[in-house]
Amino acid sequence: MTKPLNIGMIGYGFMGRAHTNAYAKVNHFFDLEYRPVLKAVCARDAAKAQAFADNWGYESIETDWRALIARDDIDAVDICTPNNLHREIAIAAARAGKMILCEKPLSMNVAEGEEMCREVEKAGVANTVWYNYRRVPAVSLAKQMIEEGRLGRIFHYRAVFLQDWTISADLPQGGQALWRLDAAAAGSGVTGDLLAHCIDTALWLNGGIDNVTAMTETFIKERVHTATGQKQKVEIDDACAFLARFRNGALATFESTRYARGHKALYTLEINGEKGSLRWDLHDLHRLEYFDYANESRYRGWRSIHITDGDHPYMKHWWVPGLQIGYEHSFVHHVADFLADLAAGRPTGPTFRDALETQKVCDAVLDSARSGRWVSIT
């Protein structure tokens, strides 16, 4: 028999759905000791919370996250609020002894993140941050290949995360749908929203970053704010690019924007090593491109691995070779790992501490964009 793990979900937006779907599906496909139970969902609007609960089978609702955290029947809190609430909720949850699954980015800035790390570590509660792309099977395979030494010494890393959904000047900022454009709720623009993903994967695959130089831009300077109905200065970064040096000596370029016409959510990464190279992109997330220098010279080429086989990470749990999974499965994998790690008493990366490293790079990037100087990550 599986053991229940009672989930308290805070938020019901895009990420609330993605995580809830993962909780609902995971035990159908993974053989685990624990089973998430959808105990309660919390949102300020009771009607919306109830509709969400009805749809997904949450047993109850709350309209105050403090009430949720206070409940004895909640084992783990999932934080799917805008970024500006992560810190307060996480600290309260930790103090209440709850496990925490926090949506990325960890926090508004390094100072918040450090406090959050101290609190969860003091409380000794399991904690993880939903940088879900680590668990796209192609990316997980890349990690394994690097650890096997298949790339050798790394020379280059490059990543972009390109979108085009905010190009229209008519788009407002703020509110439930567009809080990502409101610096007060989001902290930053593409840096925390998109580059944070790129950085998390990069740190995981290629180790720490030494220093960065960056630039940001806000192409549309003013947008109507949904809270006031007035045009207000846009304070977030619409685009951000930076150069970096990794501790292993590799050079890197990173770029993110919401103004790259034609790209919906094109997260691509490439890593070049002495012995081989890898490439991946989110628009075809079930493929990994691999160049193996060990192949006989005249038969060398980039190999497109269709990541749908039983010996690819996570894939034996799904269908049969050739049949692809999608975006949502990365969250299922994250939950599956979290539950397995819980049974084994292991932390589940990225922990808050791991995610703090990403936050440090984000802060350094924004700092460099302001100062025009190279900034070291300490």
Added chain:
Amino acid sequence: MTKPLNIGMIGYGFMGRAHTNAYAKVNHFFDLEYRPVLKAVCARDAAKAQAFADNWGYESIETDWRALIARDDIDAVDICTPNNLHREIAIAAARAGKMILCEKPLSMNVAEGEEMCREVEKAGVANTVWYNYRRVPAVSLAKQMIEEGRLGRIFHYRAVFLQDWTISADLPQGGQALWRLDAAAAGSGVTGDLLAHCIDTALWLNGGIDNVTAMTETFIKERVHTATGQKQKVEIDDACAFLARFRNGALATFESTRYARGHKALYTLEINGEKGSLRWDLHDLHRLEYFDYANESRYRGWRSIHITDGDHPYMKHWWVPGLQIGYEHSFVHHVADFLADLAAGRPTGPTFRDALETQKVCDAVLDSARSGRWVSIT
């Protein structure tokens, strides 16, 4: 409140899982009047049935499909057995007044299929066959584009379904895992297994087929049968290709094999019309390639549409632009349509009658491969 639709599932293999997952997910993503209830799963082996029921939440099990059909609390029967049992179960279910969702192909041959059609139509029960690829959003969009007249007069249709999983001579035939290699259980090889998919889509997109000329081959002549432990002649077709003429005057080539090294489940289709062309393949099922002759001459090219937007078929129910869905979602769409059609009193294609047309082409193909002559579909 949603109305329950009690499902009785017969079989628990690959398709049993795929369908059950669809029943479990559909109401989380689609707003429907009906809600599937996992009432009972049936398998000869009680322990396996129970394990499957436990995993997925089926309320009960049966070990005899006749018992399942006899139950008053079952509204719809889902047939996921090997092909040789479809006819008998479907007829019994129809006579018991159950709705039927039958795995493809409909039957072992046209004669069986005709009997099944007569019975479901006499009984007046809702019936559908799981040719799931119609409901891959890219394929659904292709259908809409053709109906909008975007391709104009059709000249050519071509489809292949290429796999490579049976190349080893060490693979046995028969048993739960490999009944597809056993003619007694499967009826045919790639023709009923793979080409049937290609034909169903083709008939849906491009109308009826007039006549065909075909060839088949069995590359590995003998395999150990799991039932006897003895080497036995392989009676199924390892590969099959045919030429066809459609009623609309288009020419077509179809090919399927399990001996195309490098292809796991590469179902590709292409349709060429006077005004444009479309291309799709299952290995990147979230993309549709479109050539639009109306584009200005020097800017013409094949356009890769990333089928992840809210205005693409079914996609508003899922995530946000750029985030792909996978194979399993085609089944969710099939269930969603079935439930919506049920509420609206409409049939859900492909019905048994629709699937019989595919069966007619399959039989004509196998007949032509034997006779070496063109065979008309009547």
Added chain:
Amino acid sequence: MTKPLNIGMIGYGFMGRAHTNAYAKVNHFFDLEYRPVLKAVCARDAAKAQAFADNWGYESIETDWRALIARDDIDAVDICTPNNLHREIAIAAARAGKMILCEKPLSMNVAEGEEMCREVEKAGVANTVWYNYRRVPAVSLAKQMIEEGRLGRIFHYRAVFLQDWTISADLPQGGQALWRLDAAAAGSGVTGDLLAHCIDTALWLNGGIDNVTAMTETFIKERVHTATGQKQKVEIDDACAFLARFRNGALATFESTRYARGHKALYTLEINGEKGSLRWDLHDLHRLEYFDYANESRYRGWRSIHITDGDHPYMKHWWVPGLQIGYEHSFVHHVADFLADLAAGRPTGPTFRDALETQKVCDAVLDSARSGRWVSIT
């Protein structure tokens, strides 16, 4: 010092240009004993012949091919006329002791081709047919890989040659530009024009074909003939598809059309063997796709080899890795091989005799399309 080889060119159209360019370039890039000299070009229209001669540096012109052949200062005759003149010119040239480079297809039919073979063999003159795709480096590499045994037992071969340039009903037939639509000049439509290329490559890569079943279609039934200004029945095949069995047991599908909207000259081939597969297409002719089953299971995938390295066939003669060559270079390679073979006293494939095999398949295909039966190649 190089030895001159005096070329007499008959025709000045698309192929006349392509061959002449090859003669003009070959010694700049290949170190050869022989050097083509552009001695004379022949065309019925003296002004056009002179303009062509001036442009390319032909030393003289003729307006009667018999006069050209009669000249003592011509070593080799290049036949770039419409197909219906190949036979007569080739036989006359052979009897005059000239080497012959004949544009493909060899002849209007097998009977003509057999006569041509007998004559060149009786005369003992060097002869070759311009099936230029053999000498696209990617295709040449495919040949080497097959000979090295990299694919193992071959199961499948498939080729298409898709164009879309004759879809308009306003296009006339006949005349210099459109003789390919006139059966009297071309013999057949896509079968001799396009499928002949596919067949030549297939026979070269995969050996002989046993038998075929085919269909053809003429989508536009009447077109104005440029000779009469009247609408006349179109006698050529607009599209042709056939199934084939190779002598090595492989199955094959072939298709060609000028009605595949979106494809300009998409010649693709794929060959599937037990140990690996290869894919190539003319629209990206500098790439070869290779699937190697010997790769470790979870790193298997289709590899795109960028055929631009010094160890790829012919490529050491051109630029540096990464810099692609194009269509015209296949002709340069053909000339380079012809000249090297001449010095070495070897025949240059495809000889007339080799090309006759392609003609036999073409005839069998057209015969099958008429009769509706499988036709054997003898």
Added chain:
Amino acid sequence: MTKPLNIGMIGYGFMGRAHTNAYAKVNHFFDLEYRPVLKAVCARDAAKAQAFADNWGYESIETDWRALIARDDIDAVDICTPNNLHREIAIAAARAGKMILCEKPLSMNVAEGEEMCREVEKAGVANTVWYNYRRVPAVSLAKQMIEEGRLGRIFHYRAVFLQDWTISADLPQGGQALWRLDAAAAGSGVTGDLLAHCIDTALWLNGGIDNVTAMTETFIKERVHTATGQKQKVEIDDACAFLARFRNGALATFESTRYARGHKALYTLEINGEKGSLRWDLHDLHRLEYFDYANESRYRGWRSIHITDGDHPYMKHWWVPGLQIGYEHSFVHHVADFLADLAAGRPTGPTFRDALETQKVCDAVLDSARSGRWVSIT
């Protein structure tokens, strides 16, 4: 009758061949008033010069470039020497009243470049720099599309030029083959060799650059120098990346390296505008990717334009639709334009003055890499 333009070629390496091939071919394909005559080739080694002259048909040789420039029968000097000789030769040629076609980059640095500009402008001689990628038809088409306003306001530009040929530590520096690794001959590493190409195209397509921040790296610190046989410090940059802001407000990232395993000469560029985006890469130089936001929402996608039609830039001079040209043709186009411009009395871009702008960016990049600061281009 065409007018002769007597060419004096200095150098006989990779670029000497590429340019000479262009001179030899251009009049066969382009109808021009002028015709290049291969008058003389100059190299210090007489035997090598003679071999090159024999191969290509140069009428004479010189072993001292000053002697070449002194000849009355030379109209235009083509400079294909290592970079450190460009300045001296160009100035001497200008003073002798010769037209100059100079291999890129223009000079070792801005100071040299400014002097060269002054001299050619004072002399009033035609001058151009061989940034050949402007005349790849796909890139030329991109230029036209931008000028037609098809992209609208530009937000982003990105370019990389990735190679992998110097990864081995065993490669020496210096000498004829490897002068590009020797700072004394090359001036810089990838910045002048590869990024200069990217910058030239970028300035042409997107206007001037305001400022940059850069980093460089030399992965292999010491290599044997061919001149001394001793290990010496490598002074060139193996890799260079920079961020830039264009004057039109667009952000840009540029990167180049010779350590990106798997890439032979992958020059890619992408430009994102409000109304559309374009992408191109040198490994498939005959294709241009185009995203047109004006397409109906659900049919939007990246369109791959196969640049082989008569209405694509330069392509009517070559073959027929579908048949690709290659790298070498960009040089033919450059010569064709130079000759047409000469007849029309127009300058041929990039002129020395245009190329100086690229030099300014290169110098600013190297300066920034040293200082760690943003550097403005003045």
